[in-house]
Amino acid sequence: MSTRGSAEARPITVPELVAMKRRGQKIVMVTAYDYLFARLADEAGIHVLLVGDSLGMVVEGRETTLHVTLEQTLYHTAMVRRGARRALVVADMPFLTYQVSVAEAVRNCGRVLKETGAHAVKVEGGLEVVDTVRRLVEVGIPVMAHIGLTPQKVHRFGGFRVQGRTREARERLKEEALALQEAGAFSLVLESVPLELAREITEMLEIPTIGIGAGPYTDGQVLVIHDLLGLFEEFKPRFVKRYALLAQEVRRALQAFKADVEQGRFPTEEHSFRLKPEEAS
Numbered sequence: 001m002s003t004r005g006s007a008e009a010r011p012i013t014v015p016e017l018v019a020m021k022r023r024g025q026k027i028v029m030v031t032a033y034d035y036l037f038a039r040l041a042d043e044a045g046i047h048v049l050l051v052g053d054s055l056g057m058v059v060e061g062r063e064t065t066l067h068v069t070l071e072q073t074l075y076h077t078a079m080v081r082r083g084a085r086r087a088l089v090v091a092d093m094p095f096l097t098y099q100v101s102v103a104e105a106v107r108n109c110g111r112v113l114k115e116t117g118a119h120a121v122k123v124e125g126g127l128e129v130v131d132t133v134r135r136l137v138e139v140g141i142p143v144m145a146h147i148g149l150t151p152q153k154v155h156r157f158g159g160f161r162v163q164g165r166t167r168e169a170r171e172r173l174k175e176e177a178l179a180l181q182e183a184g185a186f187s188l189v190l191e192s193v194p195l196e197l198a199r200e201i202t203e204m205l206e207i208p209t210i211g212i213g214a215g216p217y218t219d220g221q222v223l224v225i226h227d228l229l230g231l232f233e234e235f236k237p238r239f240v241k242r243y244a245l246l247a248q249e250v251r252r253a254l255q256a257f258k259a260d261v262e263q264g265r266f267p268t269e270e271h272s273f274r275l276k277p278e279e280a281s
């Protein structure tokens, strides 16, 4: 059956995400860092592909996201964009590409949109990024905001810790959520906050909230693709559900290949080329 022209086939846009919240339709986002996984996620009907700066950890093997560069973001986002037919592509702006000044943020975020074809950017932070968000939106750059556990502040937090545990911290997060919406952010990631707070913020806002470690009451959910596919085994945060155990499967396949080569079972003549009769002489 053709899905041409149907809601299922239409590209996901920034206004469509906001409309999904109004319709009560859940938003599903995963991270992607290359063409192949972007394409698979897009084919699976995932609505948003986030080129997360988590690439520093799951792709590069670093302990934090802090060293990721603008050049890496440009490189990975362009690959993801080529794999996305329908999904909205959001580039996660790396540490120090948007915090130094509003002008620098506009230049760097603008480069990401111009050079990669991404549809939007994500920036971490609360009141300290409100003016930047406002200016980015004014010049036409859609912004996904991100509060709660913002990994670029990992050292200030003293680790990857749940945020919003005190009444004061919860009030501050609510104030930040409203300020970011007012500045024009089209959605808000809530990371590692108590589910009661995530629910309250979600009910308070007109823009959709997308949770990770924020419980079931947000408008959407995001997971790091390596976590949900069981590819990243070094640690598993409490909020991760593994939908496959691909690391085990990859090891099994590679061991089977190694054994076949070592024992002469691969390649067989079937996997080989023969000379054509006219080439044989």
Ligand code: KIV
Pocket: 031, 050, 051, 052, 053, 054, 055, 092, 189, 191, 212, 222, 223, 224
């Ligand atoms: O970098 C990332 O993957 C993220 C998500 C976890 C929201 O920011």
